Amino acid sequence: MAAAERTPTEGHDDLVDRVRTFVVGEVEPAEDVLDRFDDRAAARMRRLRERAADAGLWALPLPCEWGGGGIGLARYARVAQAEGRSDHGPAALGSAALLDVRTLSAHAAPEVRERYLPRLVRGTVRACFAMTEPGARGSDPATLAATARRDGGDLVVEGAKWFVTGAREADLALVVVRTGPPGPAGRDGLTVVLVPLDDPRVRVVRELPVWGTGGQYELRFDRVRVPADHVLGGVGDGLRVAASRIALGRTLRSLRWLGQAQRAFDLLLERARDTTRGTPALGEHQLVQGLVFESHLALAGARSLVEEAVRAVEEPAADPARTAVATAKVAAARALSTVADAAAQVHGAEGLGPDTPLPRLQRLARQARILDGPDETHVSAVARRLLRS
Numbered sequence: 001m002a003a004a005e006r007t008p009t010e011g012h013d014d015l016v017d018r019v020r021t022f023v024v025g026e027v028e029p030a031e032d033v034l035d036r037f038d039d040r041a042a043a044r045m046r047r048l049r050e051r052a053a054d055a056g057l058w059a060l061p062l063p064c065e066w067g068g069g070g071i072g073l074a075r076y077a078r079v080a081q082a083e084g085r086s087d088h089g090p091a092a093l094g095s096a097a098l099l100d101v102r103t104l105s106a107h108a109a110p111e112v113r114e115r116y117l118p119r120l121v122r123g124t125v126r127a128c129f130a131m132t133e134p135g136a137r138g139s140d141p142a143t144l145a146a147t148a149r150r151d152g153g154d155l156v157v158e159g160a161k162w163f164v165t166g167a168r169e170a171d172l173a174l175v176v177v178r179t180g181p182p183g184p185a186g187r188d189g190l191t192v193v194l195v196p197l198d199d200p201r202v203r204v205v206r207e208l209p210v211w212g213t214g215g216q217y218e219l220r221f222d223r224v225r226v227p228a229d230h231v232l233g234g235v236g237d238g239l240r241v242a243a244s245r246i247a248l249g250r251t252l253r254s255l256r257w258l259g260q261a262q263r264a265f266d267l268l269l270e271r272a273r274d275t276t277r278g279t280p281a282l283g284e285h286q287l288v289q290g291l292v293f294e295s296h297l298a299l300a301g302a303r304s305l306v307e308e309a310v311r312a313v314e315e316p317a318a319d320p321a322r323t324a325v326a327t328a329k330v331a332a333a334r335a336l337s338t339v340a341d342a343a344a345q346v347h348g349a350e351g352l353g354p355d356t357p358l359p360r361l362q363r364l365a366r367q368a369r370i371l372d373g374p375d376e377t378h379v380s381a382v383a384r385r386l387l388r389s
Contacts, residue, residue: 012075015060019093020082022057027086031360034088037207037214042169048092049123059094059121062101066121068094073248077255077310084256085263087364091166098252100127103174103245104194107232112194116172128170130161130219131242141176141190141239146221148177148193155193155231157224160205167217168204173197175221176242179235190238194230195221211363247325250372251313254306254325254332257368261299261336264361268295268343282346291342302328302335323385326378333368333375340365 026048027034034041052058061076062068071079076095083089090096097120104117119125136143146159157177167173173195180189195202205218233241272283272292282288309328312321340361344351351358369375 016078016082018055019057019079020085022052022055023083023085023089026051027089027092028357031086031088031357035213045092049094052093057093061095061098062121063105066101066117068121073310073314077307080252080255081259081262084259090256094123097121097127099129099245099249100174102248103232103241106244107241108194109229112229125171126166126169127172127174128164128167129245130164130173131176132161132163134160134162134218142182144176144178144190146175146177148179148191153228154225155228157193157195157221157226160218160220162218163208163216164219165216167219170197173219174232176238189236191235192232192238192241193226194232195224195226199224210367246372247321248313250325250329251306251309253372254309254328257332257336258303258306260361260364261302261339264339264343264358265295265299267356267358268292268339268346271346288346291346295339295342298335298338302331305331323382326382329372330375330378333365336361336368337365
């Protein structure tokens with residue numbers, strides 16, 4: 001995939017508008033197909049990626065040195081919301097690789113960076129992140145049991161991972177494994193290993209549909225040999241490597257949830273103003289006005305908190321960044337839930353059927369309260385830090 005090309009005089013507002021136009025016109029109409037995650041969906045996604053590259057919108061936030069657009073996180077924030085109107089937007093525009101590219105750029109050996117980063121940015125190679133395990137508490141790293149042991153010049157990886165997004169189409173997996181016992185706080189002994197997925201000892205055990213949509217998988221690593229230079233960071237640095245990725249990942253998800261919440265809010269306003277089905281418009285009723293106000297309040301508050309998280313991730317200072325990101329994650333998930341629910345309520349039965357994106361947005365809103373750590377974990381963690389400070 002060609003790198004993004006833009007004129008030097010193009011303003012940021014124009015770029016955001018172009019991304020939004022592409023997502024609304026190209027990606028959103030394809031969502032029913034893309035949600036299937038089958039061969040037809042893969043072919044449609046390939047066409048979307050080609051169109052994004054032709055439009056100069058490919059890989060906007062990825063580093064210039066590897067062929068990306070080079071937009072920093074602060075400028076990318078508004079673009080991310082426009083992309084995130086559709087859950088498939090980041091993949092169609094090449095931004096979904098941002099976490100993998102940043103992780104490898106920061107922690108991979110030079111030879112590994114040279115081997116994989118240009119192809120990740122072009123989209124000819126894809127990666128996935130494998131941390132969560134069957135039977136383990138996803139928010140507790142001490143319960144992770146997949147292992148990697150040294151054998152000569154290699155590491156041998158063994159164990160199971162599940163809810164691995166995009167594993168079927170991926171060529172690489174960043175796998176969090178145990179290389180030593182947990183320490184007193186349960187946070188030691190973890191390592192992140194880059195595992196090529198063309199090894200026959202890596203098995204896709206099954207797909208894990210989430211409320212009728214695919215894209216999540218369970219993987220099994222049966223004594224997979226990986227070169228020692230595929231360790232990211234160093235042996236035992238897994239939590240540090242994963243934590244930097246997870247903080248950015250939560251921030252990016254929050255930005256995309258804002259985009260989806262804005263999409264739901266637009267639908268809410270459109271329906272509340274509509275007089276083609278009768279008069280007065282639904283927006284003339286106080287209860288509907290209340291839904292509009294509560295949605296506006298949730299969206300505006302979440303947007304402010306997510307902007308704070310973006311600043312914190314750009315200049316991380318340990319606890320402040322963790323507090324800002326966790327707070328933003330909860331606020332964005334709640335805003336999406338509030339607005340999608342209000343929009344569906346005002347649409348009535350139509351909001352439950354296939355003629356609007358509201359069922360999809362409501363499904364994503366429910367998932368948002370669990371993805372990247374359940375809300376309860378973030379609420380407790382933030383409260384404890386605030387009480388200590």
